[in-house]
Amino acid sequence: MKKAIFFALAAAVLSSCGTKSGAGNADAAPCDSACADTAEIATVYFIRDITPENIVKIYEALGRKAEGKVAVKVSTGESKKSNFLDPELIKPLVQGINGTIVECNTAYAGNRNTTEAHRKAAEEHGFTAIAPVDIMDAEGDTILPLEGGKHLKYDIVGKSYPDYDFTVVLSHFKGHAMGGFGGALKNISIGIGSSAGKTYIHSAGKTANVDSIWQNTAEQKDFIEAMAEAAKAVIDHAGDNILYINVANKLSVDCDCDGDPEAPKMGDIGILASLDPVALDQACVDMVFNSEDPGKADLIERINSRMGTHILDYGAQLGIGSQKYKLVELK
Numbered sequence: 079m080k081k082a083i084f085f086a087l088a089a090a091v092l093s094s095c096g097t098k099s100g101a102g103n104a105d106a107a108p109c110d111s112a113c114a115d116t117a118e119i120a121t122v123y124f125i126r127d128i129t130p131e132n133i134v135k136i137y138e139a140l141g142r143k144a145e146g147k148v149a150v151k152v153s154t155g156e157s158k159k160s161n162f163l164d165p166e167l168i169k170p171l172v173q174g175i176n177g178t179i180v181e182c183n184t185a186y187a188g189n190r191n192t193t194e195a196h197r198k199a200a201e202e203h204g205f206t207a208i209a210p211v212d213i214m215d216a217e218g219d220t221i222l223p224l225e226g227g228k229h230l231k232y233d234i235v236g237k238s239y240p241d242y243d244f245t246v247v248l249s250h251f252k253g254h255a256m257g258g259f260g261g262a263l264k265n266i267s268i269g270i271g272s273s274a275g276k277t278y279i280h281s282a283g284k285t286a287n288v289d290s291i292w293q294n295t296a297e298q299k300d301f302i303e304a305m306a307e308a309a310k311a312v313i314d315h316a317g318d319n320i321l322y323i324n325v326a327n328k329l330s331v332d333c334d335c336d337g338d339p340e341a342p343k344m345g346d347i348g349i350l351a352s353l354d355p356v357a358l359d360q361a362c363v364d365m366v367f368n369s370e371d372p373g374k375a376d377l378i379e380r381i382n383s384r385m386g387t388h389i390l391d392y393g394a395q396l397g398i399g400s401q402k403y404k405l406v407e408l409k
Contacts, residue, residue, distance in 0.1 A: 120357035120403045126348040128327050130170045132408075136351040137171055137246075139408060142321050146243025150177035150209070151265055153250060153334040154200045156189050161328035161339055163250050165204035177246060178210045182236045182269065184335065185276040185288050214238045219272035224311040226396060229282040229296075229304045233267075233311030234275030244319045245312075247355070251324040251347075251362045253331035253377050256280075257305065258386020260333045261359035262322040263393060267308035279304045298385050306393045309355065313398050322358050323351040326365065331380040343373035356399025360390050 123139045125132045137144075150172050155162030172179065183196055190196040193216040200211045214236020222233040222240075249265040257264055268276055274286040282296030282304040296304065313320065326347035332339035347365050352358035363381065366374055381387060394401050 118400050118402055120352055120354035120400045122350055122352040122354075122357050122361040122403045122405050124348055124350050124361070124405055124407045125409075126407075128167070128325060128346055128349055130167055132349055133168060133171045133323065133325070134174060135408060136323060136349050137175075137321070139406075140321050140351055140353060142318070142353060144175040144177070144244045144246050144321070146319075147241065148175050148177040148244045148246060149180040149212075149239070149242035150175075150246045150248055151180050151269055152205070152248050153265070153269065154179070154181050154190065154196070154205050154211070155203050155334045156184075156199070158203065159339065160334045161250065161252060161330055161332075161342075162203060162334040163248065163325055165208045167325070168248060169208040171246075171248070172209045175246065178212050178242075179205050179208075180212045180214050180236070180239070180242070180270075182215045182271060182275070183213060183273045185273045185280070185291050186335075188335075191273070212238055214270070215272035215274075219274055222311040222315050224307060225314070226310070227283075227307040229300055230278065230307045230311075231283065233308045234272055234278050234286055235270050235312070236272050236275075239270055240315070245316050245321075247320065247322045249322070249324045250328070250334055251326040251350075251359075252329055252333055252342075253380040254333040254384070254386070255331075255380075256384065257302065257333075257389070258381040258384030259359075259363065259377075261324050261362055262355040263309045263359055263389050264305060266312040266355070267305040270312055271308060275308070279308050299388060302385055302388045303392045306389050306396055306398070309393065310396050310398045313355070321351070321353055322355045323349065324358055324362050325349050326362050329366070329377055331376050340376075343376050344369065344371050345373070352403070354399040354403070356390055356393040356401060357403035358399075360401050361403055361405060363387060363390070 254260040277291040278286040281294040282300035329342040329344045330339045
């Protein structure tokens with residue numbers, strides 16, 4: 079499902095407080111007395127035009143420098159039909175921060191469920207041409223501790239992930255068949271999870287045995303909450319050495335893990351970035367819901383029918399981010 083979206087913002091610098099966007103209601107209210115406690119308001123930057131230069135610009139606007147050994151978490155895409163981020167689009171940023179593209183193997187049969195197949199897919203899709211690619215669970219996995227989870231006891235991630243000093247979470251924002259939508263939170267939960275970790279999340283803590291994933295899938299609400307809990311483990315591990323950029327383009331209802339996704343019925347929104355992953359995903363969802371593009375209907379249905387926005391509510395409850403944000407448009 080693919081088409082065009084133009085989200086009208088009023089000024090070069092626009093401030094708004096995001097509100098919860100469940101069930102087709104995502105009204106954004108201007109910051110006023112209700113937003114007086116600025117400590118609870120995250121900043122989300124926005125650029126309409128999706129270009130390599132603007133990805134670098136929005137990264138620089140965040141004011142947090144990626145240093146040391148830098149992991150750039152992207153989806154390498156299930157097939158050439160998948161709507162993964164164009165390597166040429168992200169190349170200047172990835173090379174400018176001397177980043178390594180990182181991924182983990184999938185937990186379903188396909189083009190990326192083994193390290194050999196995944197490396198081949200990354201090469202065929204153009205990622206190895208712009209940077210080193212690390213399949214982080216090629217040599218197994220490791221545990222990240224988790225505090226405050228009611229479904230997960232810990233997070234299971236690719237073995238090499240703790241070797242990195244900094245994480246740039248570079249996500250393609252779009253729909254998702256199971257999660258409703260995929261953005262920053264999904265990219266650091268399911269995305270950084272090893273094959274076993276993905277199974278552990280999908281089962282909401284019942285099993286990490288990949289062979290039994292589809293016999294142990296959790297209730298939808300529990301699965302959504304398990305994703306937020308896994309994201310918390312990554313966020314707690316990274317501390318201040320992490321940032322988040324979402325590219326909202328090719329807005330299919332299907333994610334990059336789908337080898338034959340539906341074409342988008344909405345067009346591109348732009349690039350958004352924040353140091354707060356909840357606020358960032360909230361802003362992207364709000365832009366979809368508030369769009370005047372009639373093509374948004376299918377994506378909204380996908381988000382609502384999968385309880386997609388619950389990850390934002392539960393993420394805020396876990397303390398990993400805020401649903402209130404100030405949107406700053408960059409020119």
